[in-house]
Amino acid sequence: MALLRYESQVRPPLVEGDKDYHQVTEDICRPVEAKPSRLWWIGFLISAVLLAFGILSVTMEVMYGTGQWNLNRTIGWGWDITNFVWWVGIGHAGTLISAILLLFRQGWRTGVNRAAEAMTIFAVMCAGQFPIWHMGRVWNAFFVLPYPNTRGPLWVNFNSPLLWDVFAISTYFTVSLLFWYSGLLPDLATLRDRAKEKWAKAFYGVAAFGWTGSTKHWQRHEALSLVLAGLSTPLVLSVHTIVSFDFATSVVPGWHTTIFPPYFVAGAIFSGFAMVQTLLVVTRKVLGLEEYITIEHVDVMNKVIVLTGSIVGIAYLTELFMAWYSHVPYEWFAFKENRVNLASPYGWSYWIMMGCNVLSPQIFWFRKMRRNLVVTFFMSILVNIGMWFERFVIIVTSIYRDYLPSAWSTYYKPSIWEVGFYIGTFGLFFTCYFLFSKFFPVIAIAEIKHILKRSGHKYKDGMTEIEHESVEVFADHHGHDHGA
Amino acid sequence: MSIREQFVATKKYNGIALALMTLGALAIAGLYVTQGSKADEHQQARFWAALLHNSVYFLLVVNAAMFFICATTLAWGGWQMAFRRVPEAISAVVPVIGTIAGVILLVICFGNNHELYHWTDPVKAKTDAAFIWKAGFLNKNFFAGWTVFTIVAWSVLGWKMRQLSRKLDEKPLESNEAAKKYVWNNTVWAAMFIIIFSLTVMSSIPWLWLMSIDAHWFSTMYSWYTFASSFVAGVALITLYVVYLKNNDYLEYTNEEHLHDLGKFMFAFSIFWTYLWFSQFMLIWYSNQPEETIYFIKRVGNTAKDSPYAGIFWLMFIINFLAPLLILMRRSSKRNYSTITFMALLILFGHWLDFYQMIFPGPSPDHVPMILYDFGVALFFVGLIMFVTGKALGRAPLLAKNHPFVKESLIHHT
Numbered sequence: 001m002a003l004l005r006y007e008s009q010v011r012p013p014l015v016e017g018d019k020d021y022h023q024v025t026e027d028i029c030r031p032v033e034a035k036p037s038r039l040w041w042i043g044f045l046i047s048a049v050l051l052a053f054g055i056l057s058v059t060m061e062v063m064y065g066t067g068q069w070n071l072n073r074t075i076g077w078g079w080d081i082t083n084f085v086w087w088v089g090i091g092h093a094g095t096l097i098s099a100i101l102l103l104f105r106q107g108w109r110t111g112v113n114r115a116a117e118a119m120t121i122f123a124v125m126c127a128g129q130f131p132i133w134h135m136g137r138v139w140n141a142f143f144v145l146p147y148p149n150t151r152g153p154l155w156v157n158f159n160s161p162l163l164w165d166v167f168a169i170s171t172y173f174t175v176s177l178l179f180w181y182s183g184l185l186p187d188l189a190t191l192r193d194r195a196k197e198k199w200a201k202a203f204y205g206v207a208a209f210g211w212t213g214s215t216k217h218w219q220r221h222e223a224l225s226l227v228l229a230g231l232s233t234p235l236v237l238s239v240h241t242i243v244s245f246d247f248a249t250s251v252v253p254g255w256h257t258t259i260f261p262p263y264f265v266a267g268a269i270f271s272g273f274a275m276v277q278t279l280l281v282v283t284r285k286v287l288g289l290e291e292y293i294t295i296e297h298v299d300v301m302n303k304v305i306v307l308t309g310s311i312v313g314i315a316y317l318t319e320l321f322m323a324w325y326s327h328v329p330y331e332w333f334a335f336k337e338n339r340v341n342l343a344s345p346y347g348w349s350y351w352i353m354m355g356c357n358v359l360s361p362q363i364f365w366f367r368k369m370r371r372n373l374v375v376t377f378f379m380s381i382l383v384n385i386g387m388w389f390e391r392f393v394i395i396v397t398s399i400y401r402d403y404l405p406s407a408w409s410t411y412y413k414p415s416i417w418e419v420g421f422y423i424g425t426f427g428l429f430f431t432c433y434f435l436f437s438k439f440f441p442v443i444a445i446a447e448i449k450h451i452l453k454r455s456g457h458k459y460k461d462g463m464t465e466i467e468h469e470s471v472e473v474f475a476d477h478h479g480h481d482h483g484a
Numbered sequence: 485m486s487i488r489e490q491f492v493a494t495k496k497y498n499g500i501a502l503a504l505m506t507l508g509a510l511a512i513a514g515l516y517v518t519q520g521s522k523a524d525e526h527q528q529a530r531f532w533a534a535l536l537h538n539s540v541y542f543l544l545v546v547n548a549a550m551f552f553i554c555a556t557t558l559a560w561g562g563w564q565m566a567f568r569r570v571p572e573a574i575s576a577v578v579p580v581i582g583t584i585a586g587v588i589l590l591v592i593c594f595g596n597n598h599e600l601y602h603w604t605d606p607v608k609a610k611t612d613a614a615f616i617w618k619a620g621f622l623n624k625n626f627f628a629g630w631t632v633f634t635i636v637a638w639s640v641l642g643w644k645m646r647q648l649s650r651k652l653d654e655k656p657l658e659s660n661e662a663a664k665k666y667v668w669n670n671t672v673w674a675a676m677f678i679i680i681f682s683l684t685v686m687s688s689i690p691w692l693w694l695m696s697i698d699a700h701w702f703s704t705m706y707s708w709y710t711f712a713s714s715f716v717a718g719v720a721l722i723t724l725y726v727v728y729l730k731n732n733d734y735l736e737y738t739n740e741e742h743l744h745d746l747g748k749f750m751f752a753f754s755i756f757w758t759y760l761w762f763s764q765f766m767l768i769w770y771s772n773q774p775e776e777t778i779y780f781i782k783r784v785g786n787t788a789k790d791s792p793y794a795g796i797f798w799l800m801f802i803i804n805f806l807a808p809l810l811i812l813m814r815r816s817s818k819r820n821y822s823t824i825t826f827m828a829l830l831i832l833f834g835h836w837l838d839f840y841q842m843i844f845p846g847p848s849p850d851h852v853p854m855i856l857y858d859f860g861v862a863l864f865f866v867g868l869i870m871f872v873t874g875k876a877l878g879r880a881p882l883l884a885k886n887h888p889f890v891k892e893s894l895i896h897h898t
Contacts, residue, residue, distance in 0.1 A: 006891065006892070006895060007562075007892055008562065008663075008888050008889050008891065008892055009660050009663075010660065010663045010664050010667055010888045010889070011560065105898075234755075237759065241759075241763065245767070248767050248771075249767060249770040249771055250771065251771050251773060256767070256771050256773075257704045257767075258703045258704050258705035258706075258763060258764045258767050258768065259704035259705045259708065260704075260763075260767070261759070261760075261763040261767075262705075262708060262759070262760060262763065310682070314682055314686060314687060315704075317687070318687055318704050318707070319704055321621075321687075322702050322703075322704045325618055325621060325691075325702055326702040326775075327613070327614045327617045327618065327700075328775065365675075466891070467660070467891075469891075470885075471883070471885040471886075471890055471891065471894070472487070472885075474891050474894065475736075475737060475894055478894070478895055
C-alpha cells in the first residue's frame, strides 16, 4: 500500500501559499539568478570594510607581537578566547539542525537548514582565527599538528584539552562542510540546468559534480546524508564539550565544575539558534522567502531558544548553589565576590549574562512573542550579547583574582587591536554570508519538495476528509502492516 | 477492523505480580530481622539503604514515564500516540511508590540512625564545619518539606495529564479549532510538569536524597547524571510494556516502527548517560583534587587503596554503555522483539546497579553488603509496578483514539 502523505491539520503548514514543485524551484532560485539588489551591495561592502579592519588589526599583532593586546600576566586569556568560544558556540546550530533534527525527522528543518549550515561553517572559520593568531609567532602554527618531525622533543601535549580542540574543531569543520556541500549538490544541478549565462553554466556545472538526479544518485545521497548525520551528532556534542574541558580540567575556581560539558553544549545551541534567527529574520524579508521560512519556523526556533536558555539557567544556578554548598572558600569567593557582587570590578558582566541568557528568553513562553518578528530579532541579538558575556564572565572574572592576591589585577581593558580583530571576524562572517546568499540557494530546494505534499498549505487543505475519518476507518484505508 | 481496546490483566499476570511482592516482602522482613533490628548502627543503616535505593530508583523510573509524555507533548510529537496509554499507565504508579519512598525518606531523616545521612546527626550538625556551613540546605525541615512537595507535585501534575488524555475518550473533538485548543491545553500542563521536573529531578532532589549521603562531597553534574540514569531506565520500562502488550495481541496499531524508535531512545540516552558519566568522572580524575576524588576512590579505588565496589562499578559501566552501544546500534536489533526485550531488562538492571553504587559506598564503605537481599527488595517494587500498572492499563482504552495526532502515529515510519 502506498504510503500516505498526511499530517494533522493542527500543525501549521511549513510551506505557505499555493505552491507546486515548479513554483518552489522558481521562488528559491530567483534571488540567485537575479542581479544583486542595492541593499545587498551596501551590506556586502560594509562587511568587506569590517574585514579589512580586522586584517589591519591582525597585521599589527603579527608585526609587533601579542603585546599589542592588553592581556596581562593574570588575564592571559581575554577577549580573544572569549571570542573564540563565542564563535564556536554559534557554529553549533547548523549541525544540530541538519543532523540531529534529520534523525528526529523534524520537517521544519528543511526551511532553515541550508542557511544554518552555511552559517555554522563561517562561524567555525571565525572561531579558528583566535587561537591561531593568539599564538603570537603564527608562522609556527603548524606545530599543533602531531607529525614526525625534526624538532626533537618539541611535540604536542596530548594531555592538553587545547590540543583536543584542534582535533575536535577541525573534524567538526570538515564534516559540517561535507554535509553542507553534499546537501547542495541537487540544488547546484538545478541551477546549472537553469543557467543561461556561460560562466554560470560552467561554475554550477563544475560545482554540481555531474549530478543527474538519477535514482541511483538519490539513493546514494540519502544514504550519505544519514551517515553524515550519524557522524555529526556526536560531533555537535563533542566540540563544545572539549571547549568546556579547556576550562573544567583546571583547578581555577569557577572553571573546574563537572556540569560544564553539557551546559556548554546547551549554551552553544542557544546562541547558535539566536544567530540563525538574526540572519533568517532579515534573509526571508530581503529575499522574499516568507512563504518558506514561515512564522511557524520562527516560532519553533524560539521554543528551542527558551528551552536551551532555561537549561543554561538551571546550570548557572546549579553552579552558584554548588559553589556555596561545596564549602570550598575559593570557589565561593569566585562566585560571591567576583561575579554576584555587583559592586566588584566585573560584577556587572555577571548580571548582564543572567539578564540576557536566563531572564529575557522567558518571554518566549508566550506565543505572541515567539511569533513577533521585531521581538525575535531584538531577542536574538540580546541572547548573543548575553552569551558573549557568559564567556567573558567565565574567563575574566575567574582569573583576574586568582589564588595570589598580590597578582590580582582589575585594569584589563581590550586594546583597539583586540577589538578590531573581533570586528574583523564579523566582517569575515558577513562577507561569506552575503556571498553565499548571492550564489547559492539559501533554502534547500530538494528538501522543501520532499515535505511539500505533506506540509504544504495547499496539500494540507486537501486532507480535511482524512482528518474527519474515524481512527478505525483511517487504519483500514492507510495503515501499514509491517510487523503488526 | 475492530481493535482490542480494553486491557484485562490475566490471572497469571496478577499472580506473578503478587508473588513478586510477597517474595519482596519476605526479603524486606528477612533484611529487617538480620540487619534492621540489630543494635549496630551500620547494620540498621544497611537495611534502610536497601529501602532507600529501591524506592528512590523505582520512583524516578516510573516518574520518567510522565517526563516522556510531557517532553513529547511539548515537542508536539505524534509518533508515540499509538502506545501513549502505556507510559500513562506506568506513571500512575508514581503516587503509590511516591508515598512509600516519602515515608522511607522521612523515617531515615528523622530517625535515630545517622549512618546514611550523617548531617542528620545532632552532634555532627553542631560540630562539623561543613555541616554547619550547609545547614541552610541540609536540614531536616527543608528535607521533609521539599520531599513532600515534590512527590505531591509529580503525582498531581501526572494525574492532570492523564485526565486530559482520558477526557477525549468519550467526547471526540468537534473541530480543528477545538483540536488546537486541546493541544494547547496539554502543552501548558506539560510545561508545568517540566518546570517542576527541572526544579526537582534535574537539580535539588538528587542532591537531597542521594548526594547528601556523601555529605562532604559535591558535583554539579550529579543531578543531570541521575536524571539520565533514570530516564533511560524509564524508556526501557515503557518498551517492556509495549512488547508485553503486543505479545498479548493488544496495541494493534503499534508496530516495529514504534519499537524501533523506542530502541533509538534507549540507544541515544544510554550514550547520553555515558557522556555525563565520562564528563563527571574525567574532570574529577583530571584535576585530582582530594575533596572530589574521594567519591570515586570509594567506588573504584586507587593505587593506595582498593575499593570493594570496583567490580560493581565497572560491571554497571559495561552494561550501561558497551552493551547498548554494541547491541542496539544495528537497525535490525531495534526491530527485533527478543533483542529489544533483553536490552530493556539489561538497562533496567544496569541502572539499578548504578543507583546501588551511588548509595552503598556511603553507609558501607568497607564491604559490599549481601546484594541478594537487595534483589529481593527490588522484586517487591517490580511486583508493585506490575500490579498498579496492570490496574491502570485496564482503566482506560489502550488507544487514545481521539487525540489529534493519533493518525500520524498509525502511519509513522522511521
